[in-house]
Amino acid sequence: MANAEGQVRLGESALIKQYFAPLCHPDMSFGLSDDAAFLNLASDQQLVLTKDMLVANVHFFADDAPELIAKKALRVNLSDLASKGAKPVGYLLGLGLPSDWTEDWLSRFCKGLGEDQQAFDFPLIGGDTVKSPERLTLSITAFGEVPKGRTILRRNAKPDEDVYVTGTIGDSALGLLLRREPEDYPEIGEEDKAVLINRFLLPQPRLQGLALIRQFATASMDISDGLMGDAAKMASAADCALHLDDAAVPLSLSAKAMLDVTSASRDVALTGGDDYELLFCARRKDREAIRAAASALDVPVTRIGRVAEGKGVCLLDESGHEMALSKGASYEHF
Template sequence: MTSHARPGEDSLIARFFAPLAAPGGLGLKDDAACLSPTPGHDLVLTTDALVETVHFLPGDPPGAVARKALGVNVSDLAAKGADPAGFLLSLALPADWTEAWLTEFAAGLGRAARDFSCPLLGGDTVKAKGALTLSVTALGEVPAGRMVHRSTAQVGDAICVTGTIGDGALGLLLRRSPAWAESLSLDERAFLADRYLNPQPRHRLAPALRTYARAAMDVSDGLAGDLAKMLRVSRVSGVVAADRVPLSPAARKAVEAQPDLIDRVLTGGDDYEILCTVPESNLDRFVKEADSVGINLSVIGHVVPGHETPVFRMKDFERRYDVGSFSHF
């Protein structure tokens, strides 16, 4: 029987990743990339690491793992009003990696890079002694002085969020075959599962954010916790009409089947939507700009004076989520 040795590091990079590289990546043949920022622009940088069993599961499709790794970083750029410029990838492969896995991973990474207009510039590939680990550092550009901060919300601003909330958290819960899943159609279950596996960063909203928003961040660790973080560093508080938080038809049906799921919807992570505060004078134009790029925008509350955790109000309850957002430590 003939055995086939797996490619070494140089041939692995040349085969799987060099075809994805932007010109600034120099064909991944050098020790560094070379990127010239657009004149009159600031660079915005962000990085996120994903670890198997923490951020994704061993059976997740390799292409989805790649898309998530890049998508969560592009989502951070979008929340700052930055347009993607490129990314660096560090990949630590466990001893049992296969060429088939890496082929699917690279294909998914290439599709995500094209979808998000964020090309590969370089990185590193190493052998891991433990779980598969990957880290992406994404670079974006924003006109000088125009980055949208999370610490600048002001009393009277409208609190807005893109897309729908809670789908990713419910998509992860589906893997446990919960009773409420029986109330969903196969298409609705597939929708929630896909929202967990394949985040959709709202990068097309970046120009409107830097024009109209006062403060912003992406919703990665749960709406309630991330809103609390943004308002806390802005030294204000907020009131949210919980029934205005946008839910997909699938999430709404799940909550109808099990009403206490609303807490998971409001506190669960993996939404990768944009949470922002907008002056009332800018609101109509911001909504129109979002609609023009196919992004639904919902006004869910207002910034108010105070230092308390934001309150979520509905007809039959008023709640402050003191647990906060997800933390690794």
């Protein structure tokens, strides 16, 4: 590209050599000395592709620790792969660096990438670095593999199936409230605060649940935009309804503590987003097997409802009556 202008601290080639080449997979990316990466798949596997863009002060705070920004960018993509039962293969990184970037920042960002690459066996295989004057902009394309024939989509949910989530819901949305206005919640203990804020800053992709998703999920997605909104998306894709039992939605002790002693609304937990837990459907006949597999894999899994004929998502109280939420069912992140 020819028509850029602006301050150059370190040329692109030097930047790649110093910071990104050490992160890359030698057999797929050739030390990033090429403009393309190559990927061979076993003949019984299909490739799963997912892409997330993250923009400073839209999707994360520009002053968050660079290591955490890096890790979150990888993890939201790993979470997408996990929801499809896909084993991580590698990723491409698009990095738009703002005018005021520093080598210290970049070095810490790459340290975060390196640590998570190792933790999740998820190498860098290529990318592009450009100037994005006002805001750091990240674009991750993640690749995973799943056996041919196991294409686990949102649209495959069917009436009478059970609905499950992994982990706990709402911690991250509550953590965001704390991250934004830490002074507003003096009643919350420091430990609970740290748990919730950490869930916002550093999601845990549910990759340890891969075998369970592959074996039992009829439909699956990760919860990035809030349980209620994402359940509505699944219902829409599958052209059926999701009925969720309010009392069954799993909340962490820290989330309960915050909801008990502050004015923060329970709705925030159910609609907030950034959970990066899995929402999946499975056949009723598999209930026992799912419980056993979840226990064996050490993945917390909770059955929270069922698929029904109809449209949309509704939240039911213990008498089975539909409950109203105080705000829109989902965050639209655009």
